Amino acid sequence: MCGIIGYIGNENASELVFKGLKRLEYRGYDSWGIAIKNGNEIFSKKCVGAIGDAEYTFPKSMVAIAHTRWATHGNVSEINAHPHFCCKKHIAVVHNGIIENDIKNEIKNYAQKIWDIFKFKGAVRIDLRLKDNKPYFLEVNTIPGLTRRSLLPLSAQGAGISFEDLIHEILLS
Numbered sequence: 001m002c003g004i005i006g007y008i009g010n011e012n013a014s015e016l017v018f019k020g021l022k023r024l025e026y027r028g029y030d031s032w033g034i035a036i037k038n039g040n041e042i043f044s045k046k047c048v049g050a051i052g053d054a055e056y057t058f059p060k061s062m063v064a065i066a067h068t069r070w071a072t073h074g075n076v077s078e079i080n081a082h083p084h085f086c087c088k089k090h091i092a093v094v095h096n097g098i099i100e101n102d103i104k105n106e107i108k109n110y111a112q113k114i115w116d117i118f119k120f121k122g123a124v125r126i127d128l129r130l131k132d133n134k135p136y137f138l139e140v141n142t143i144p145g146l147t148r149r150s151l152l153p154l155s156a157q158g159a160g161i162s163f164e165d166l167i168h169e170i171l172l173s
Contacts, residue, residue: 002082002096003027006065013037014058021066025051028070031081035092037063042092046081067094103133110135120167 003024007013014036021032033046038059045056051068058064067082074080083092111126114137128135156166 002070002094003068004066004094004096006094008063010062013061013064015060017064017066018056018058021068022051022054024068028068030069030071030076031078032066032068033081033083033094034058034064034066035083035085035094036061042085042089044083044085044092046078046083048076048078048081065092065094073098103130107135110137115167 003021005017005020005024007016018034021034029050031046031048032051033044036043036058038061043059065083069081071080082094085092107128110128114126128137153163153166
């Protein structure tokens with residue numbers, strides 16, 4: 001169960017949506033977040049825990065969306081808190097639902113095929129788009145500086161996990 005609220009209009013959207021989100025706290029108290037369109041930019045705030053008596057001053061705007069989350073899938077973390085953004089951070093999305101396991105598995109398999117085809121040697125982010133529940137490849141974003149000698153792979157190696165197995169586990173998680 002989650003709470004979602006949004007507003008587009010002539011009033012101060014950030015204030016209205018934040019107050020409304022507080023009223024929706026009973027719909028989810030694991031995390032919350034808000035996205036506010038401010039000119040050509042989107043301001044966002046994401047927090048773990050209940051919104052409770054939190055007080056923030058947000059930029060004035062005529063467009064805002066917010067979400068309070070009850071973590072039924074995925075752990076409680078700032079990363080899993082909504083809103084989620086596209087890679088250029090010009091689109092904010094909140095939702096109440098999950099990606100079904102069969103679709104999730106298809107996405108993982110598709111990403112693994114891309115990994116294998118390009119023979120990547122380091123960690124990458126593979127961007128896909130779902131259309132009609134089918135994944136379509138968009139692009140690959142490498143993570144600069146993540147090599148076999150970076151802290152994460154070295155720590156994994158110390159625990160007996162090879163670099164290849166680490167990347168494989170990242171793709172499968």
